Amino acid sequence: MERRPSLVAMVVVAMLSLSSCCCCASSSAGGGQQLHPVILIPGSGGNQLEAKLTEEYSPSSLACRVWPLVRGRGGWFRLWFDPSVLVAPLTRCFAERMMLYYDIAADDYRNAPGVETRVSDFGSTSSLRYLDPNLKLLTGYMDALASTLEKAAGYEEGRDLFGAPYDFRYGLAAPGHPSQAGSAYLERLRLLVESACAANGGKPAILLAHSLGGLYALQLLARSPAPWRAAHVKRLVTLSAPWGGSVQEMLTFASGNTLGVPFVDASIIRDEQRSSESNLWLLPTPKVFGNTTLVVSEFHNRSYSAKNVTQFLRDIGFEGGVEPYRARIRPLGEALPEPGVPVTCLVGTGVDTVESLVFGKEGFEAGPVKVAYGDGDGTVNLASLVGPIKAWADSPAQVLEVVELPGVSHSGILKDKSALQQIVRIVDAINLNTTGSNYLRSF
Template sequence: MEERRPPLALVPTAVMVMLSLSSCCVSAARPAAGGAEQQLHPVILIPGTGGNQLEARLTEDYRPSSLVCRVWPPVRGRGGWFRLWFDPSVLIAPLTRCFAERMKLYYDPAADDYRNAPGVETRVSDFGSTSTLRYLDPNLKLLTGYMNTLASTLEKAGYEEGRDLFGAPYDFRYGLAGPGHPSQVGSAYLQRLKLLVETACVANGGRPAILVAHSLGGLFALQLLARNPLPWRTAHVKRLLTLSTPWGGSVQEMLTFASGNTLGVPFVDASIIRDEQRTSESNLWLLPTPKVFGNTTLVVSRYHNRSYSAKNMTQFLRDIGFEEGVESYRVRIRPLVEALPEPGVPVTCLVGTGVDTVESLVFGDGGYDEGPEKVVYGDGDGTVNLASLVGPIKAWSDSPAQVIEVVELPKVSHLGILNDKNALEQIIRIVDSINLNATSTSYHPS
């Protein structure tokens, strides 16, 4: 029988832990005194990796790897811009290669920063709107409605897009770096997000915003808070509500680097997109952190006669053939993930549990190209390990000023949390309690 981690009930009492679901939720929108509609705290939705749309435009510096990539897609109008992520063309093998070479990032050691492939310009459209978070591709039923259910639930509770409900998409390939290292794209996103928060507050009577962030979006939200002074945080952010955030990375990310990961998209050859996925700065950010995983063996390679933990990640990157990622990880990423800064605002973490999640991998004599011959599963949400999901409990529990609430959602997956009925009820419960100026939150065991 596999060893299980201690239940959340055993964590220090300095934090507020919710182990059961609230059995009653009420609408966030209700008449105020005198019959006038109650004014709500603005909500800003920050998506995870898959919830962002990217558009691209090819310039004369673009050097396609094939004739197919030269003529695809046949762009007419719109200034040459076309959908890069997510587009159904990725399902066709020759076009998968075109997609991969356009998505690829390059680390420039001289500039100590990442950039797009030569001849490829990218942009994220509709910043501030929730429209790009609702549909990755309206013509493709697969992967549509990323945050559609969540946004619609908030609208039914009285929220209105552009008034007190906003979206903050970003280029998910880029990340952030530790102190002293530039991150032009990631830092620019934090500035836009900060301005959106300030604008939303002003437009709603000075009421601080509620940040609702899924997966990677939670890490960006935490960095937004950590990189601004405490007076700004308390004046502009009422609560950080995270859904499935990988505070300490994920073992599954090591599989992505070793063999490629199709992210559940059918018919795609993982080996074709592996090189592109390795160049993603944010993927380096999501590797398991020593702070959470310690010396635990996460990967074993019989071909290299080695085992790897989060503490010898640079050796793992070398052995999988990604030498160019070693220095970037060592100087940019590791200093970033070694610290889990205190948010300085109340935090609620919604986490899925009880879903088989990759906990360790064994690769055979054929090496990493053949994929793992054995996968050991543990607790988590199917993508992120439980230890990573509840990382803030240990990191912030010693601070008497930091309020943190953890809500377990049994059998809810990493992506399913955006559509799960109980998860949506919890979100409305939290938003409602804030809008009612509730000083405490009670719950009843389900």
């Protein structure tokens, strides 16, 4: 899935084309032998999210008060994804329910008043195969990947193939700051890894993570002692991990990003996007982008790099994001610890990716008047995909393999035939214990 510049728009674009199918030749690694369990960790917007409204909920309209008309047991309904949010009056309902709020006193994020959220079927891949189970052909996310592992690598749902969905609006915080939702997810993920290993003869697990999921997986490893990592994680395999953020996130924060989908009010989507803690996590980091000019505002007569993102947030009118970004989020991007387990990073290249933006005299809300593109996967810049992990290749203690996939996009990596073949190759090699250290990109 593309990085979530617009929760609504992202899936609309996906719905314009059917998910591609892929058939891979059956591998030999699963031929009767016990496999290393695989845990799929989705990216932002990559799993279903449910909500329930309580008496504290204050709807902005009658439509928001009554929608959805049909709800499940206990009042729960699917918040993400439901195609009804594409109807203009309901888009606002969706946005106000998805909003997060930063509690200054608690130094942490929370849901909107009166909105409770949860992920369903933790441990199963069901909620991340499709974003809407009623529209499987149109909202497939990790289904092609999971199905390929089952058919070509011998995996079985619930036996040695598991899913770790989460509330992707939340992120993590630097040491010394609370992060209730993100920390709770890491604990659930840790317990899932342990139970998957125990159920498979003590074999350590393969963490297979897409996009934002790669950042979560890295934090799990970094916050775990070395003996735990050695006993429970065989290898981390990341797909399109945005190690150093993405320039496209600055467009999202500045004016909202509907990806060109008509009838969607960018200002409504923008406010919801700005409130997402994980979106702050995905802003370009100084460690990767340095002093390079990423955004120019003719209205403010000012340019912005990754080193003055706080000024950028102030100038776009998002003062409330400055302190959580400065204190909680930016330190995470500056410290990219070695995972402490073997790593394989698959990255798409050769796809036009936003590299810089110019906003005119009318200000940020009018959108950019000029966009320059560079190399990447269409969402994450190449510098972010491979630059931050360059140091890992120089460490004698860190095994690293980087696999480039020319022409494969950020979301296409989950469906593209060549990408799926590479993933099966890697998983087979792990199960046959033939993986090594191959750094396939030169700098």
